[in-house]
Amino acid sequence: MVSALKSRKQAVLEEARKAGLAAAELDENGKEINLHIPQYMSCAPWYLNAERPGLKHQRKWKSDPNYSKSWYDRGAKTFQAQKFRKGACGNCGALTHRNKACVERPRKLGAKWTGKHIAPDERIETFELDYDGKRDRWNGYDAAVSHKHVIQRFEARSKFLKVAQLKKLEDEARVDESKQMEFAKVEKRVRTTGGGSTGTVRNLRIREDTAKYLLNLDVNSAHYDPKSRSMREDPLPDMDPNDKFYDGDNQNGQALEFKQLYLRAWEAFDKGHDLHMQAAPSQAELLYKNFKINKEELKSRTKNIIMDKYGNASAVEVIPWQLLLGQSEQEVEYDRAGRIIKGQEIALPNSKYEEDVYTNNHTNVWGSWWKNHQWGYKCCHQTDFLN
Structure with a gap:
């Protein structure tokens, strides 16, 4: 009953303070507390033993002069020896700990036996941690040193990825034509009179494509060779060329463009792009058009950069035939070894760079x-x- 009455009086007092009818509450230093600060921020935790509410516990506790007692230099090293010392860790060679307390990766042969790669000694500090220091997860963290490690790791990773990419390109360049056409091979058992043997039969057609002999079922259409699966003539000569996907093996039309589109889709898929010709043909065609446009722009930009830097050789005026033959009125005297004795001054070489x-x-x-x-x-x- 008493606690309920006290809570009711406290609520009435807070309403009066918000309305400006009562004076604001004071903290430990005698300063007024803002009425709009929530109670969970103004009330201090129980372990601080605060007598009155305030914001003293919300201030930067690192600015406290006593905070240095609970701060330590994380990962600091002192001295790095060049040879193994008696009493040091048998794994890494540091003198500040023993084998059981070593945090490095266990070596196949420790520093005690090899005498190489001796780890530096750690800095031993004595400090007392307060309540905040025990719960500070960033105690001893140095942003500059940590960022330096991040940069070094990024450079090492970039170098590794670059080497791996170059190696992959070299491996792809070594693949001959027979390896590139392995997708069109079908392993099949061929029966022979000698008891049978396994042979390789090359499949010249992808199963998703329409067979050539099904494009025109007329008997008098283009000849189809079932052995080589080739049709050199156009099976549909009267059809609009823009609507045809195939116009004969001897022709270069939309069929060639369609093959290049297929090849580009396969190359993009091998490089990690989420692209599939059968699943999203419109996306593949749009990406192929953008690829050709970007390729032409890059070629034109590279050409302009080279022309701006070295000049356009085709725009140079025609050199007179007298200069082409190397004729001049200057008299030059040479010795038996071909060295110039007189007639031509030695020109000092100038740098081509500004x-x-x-x-x-x-x-x-x-x-x-x-x-x-x-x-x-x-x-x-x-x-x-x-x-």
Whole structure:
């Protein structure tokens, strides 16, 4: 009964404070507490032993001068020996712990036996952790060091993926034509008089395609060779060329374009794209059109870049025939070894590159930075000359 009455008085007092009829509540420091702050934020946890509500427990506890007692340098190292020391860990070689407390991967032969790859000693610290320090999951975390490890791991992964991709391209280049056509082979048992043997019969037609002899059932249409499965003439000569998928093996029409579309869909599927010619033919055709447009744009852009850099050889004026034959009025004297004695001054070689030219808002010139056998800009570590 008393607690219910007390709660009712507290609710009435809060309503009066919100209406401005009563003074605001004060915290431990004598400052007014904002009426709009929720109760779960103003009330301190029980383990802080706070006498009155406030926001003192919500402030940055790292700014507390006593907080340094509960902060430690996570993963700090002190000294790295070059040879194994007596009493050190037999696995990694560190002197600050023993074999049972070693957190490194167990080696096949420990540092005690090999004397190589000695791990550095850890920094031993004595500190007292308060309530917050025991529950701080980021205690000892250094953002700069951690981000450096992330960059190194990313560079190593990028290098590994690049090498793997180059190796895959080299393997694909080594595949000969017979390997590329393995999808059209059918293994089948062939019976012979000697007791039978297994032979390979090449299937020249994909099962999803319509057979050539079914395109026109007229007896007088194009000849079909069942042995080689070839039809060199057009089975439908009177049909609109834009509506035909096949116009004979000797013709180059929409059939060739359709084969190229199939080939492009297979290549895209092998490279990891979610593309299937039979499941989504419209998507495959649209992607193939976009591929041809992007290929032409890339070819044109590359041509323009090369012409801007080296000039257009086709636009150069016609050189006179006197210069083509190497004739001139200058007298040059040579010795028996073919060296020039007089008649031609030795020309000092000039660099073909412009000096002290800052392009694309760079503050350093190209070639002012070197890493991993590549030149670049010192200001931004960019290795691309065009950017």
